[in-house]
Amino acid sequence: MNEASILAKLPRKHRNLVLGIGDDAAIYRPKANEDLVFTTDLFIEGVHFKSEWNRPPGLSPRSLSHRALARSLSDIAAMGARPQFCLVSLALPKWATEQWIEEFYSGLLNLADQTNTALAGGDLSNAKYFTADVMLAGSVARGKALRRDTARAGDSIYVSGPLGGWRHRESITPRLAEGRKLLGKATACIDISDGLAVDLHRLCLASKASAALDDIPIQEGATLKQALHDGEDYELLYTAPPRTRVAGLRIGVMQKGTPSAITLHGQPLEPLGYDHFRTRT
């Protein structure tokens, strides 16, 4: 098996693209009055998933690729954007058999189809450890993308669903429809990838504001600590003016005061969460 034979099995064309896989670069023709949003996420064996996951009874290659793409889709959801296409770079170790690679792409293309995301290209290499880097492009009406630096004191804070229960989930469901419904209503938005406390801290830092939390909706079977500090929830966290009606669960209010300070029931809440770099400090 070589790079050409892997690429030959992947879809060539897609309605959104002038040119997909097979040239030096993919070609995308922007529509009038759209902004494009771009994100990329690494997914590395031994870091984002345990090496054993690649062998039964661990995560299947389909689950792995679903997760790798879903993480980038969640970023696009947090911008209120519609996914357009992805570039997928794969570094493949020797244990990745032809069947494993086919199943990986099959899982990826399954979620890509569900979300109208074209596979437009990527790169392939061998390596000692499995690494995927998924770049995703989305589109949104010009000037309307949801950002994290635009929350205002007095805004209500919401999450798109109860938190802390990711361990009980089969797979991540990116909140794409939820994100798009916030366009023109939410003042700021971020996805909860590293934990509510950390991601709210990031939103507060960017918006130069603080936050006071009261009710934290917790998934059945999860603890408050998991709801506050566990990553991998992939719900949306957003703000909206108090009189604006938005879907979701209200968890607090944005405030003036020390930028990025967060309280829960009046007590300081430390922005602890999942950080790959913690071990490097």
Add this chain to the structure above:
Amino acid sequence: MNEASILAKLPRKHRNLVLGIGDDAAIYRPKANEDLVFTTDLFIEGVHFKSEWNRPPGLSPRSLSHRALARSLSDIAAMGARPQFCLVSLALPKWATEQWIEEFYSGLLNLADQTNTALAGGDLSNAKYFTADVMLAGSVARGKALRRDTARAGDSIYVSGPLGGWRHRESITPRLAEGRKLLGKATACIDISDGLAVDLHRLCLASKASAALDDIPIQEGATLKQALHDGEDYELLYTAPPRTRVAGLRIGVMQKGTPSAITLHGQPLEPLGYDHFRTRT
């Protein structure tokens, strides 16, 4: 050192971007009548460069990042496009010190500045081996991008410079200006990343044509074999109608006949070159 402290040192804004580093996704506002082109290239320790290169007297972190970005820029050059922005994903092993990472970004930003490429975002993780994935976006007038599947029998074949001499070069110079000058003149174009024979084979396969080569321009100090089969040249390989005047060195002619067959002075030329997957077959 953590992810936030690395990102804090990188440039925040760029004229081409509505929003750069620091949100869930970067925002790019397309101009009227432009197509956007996208490529991504992996650059992995032990595969694309030897592990020893990260330590003196090997390649410096600046040279490494120059090379990682230049490979993607070369793809954009081959489309005749103008670079706009890049997303850079880095997986960093323990040996990558703060100073090493700073110098890596310094080299990257140096070439990015020279080529008007914004650093719009990326991802960071720890890992056992250094891995970079550089996604690059470029723009080109609508419908004008140079492709590899549009060469025609009778077209002359050119390269942008003599081949086989990459070992003598300090660094890769992406042929961006040369690529843009081919717009509206060349019928097809590809960059020579894996060797003339392999990359011409790819162009012929895509264009469903064959090729007859005569003169091969060889870099001083290189052999014909190196000029034909060594990768890393990063010159452009392109075709144009015989009466169209284009810059470059003429090396042969596109022909009808067995798709992808290539001859040199009438003798069959095997499409051998650099292929990371050869060891996997």
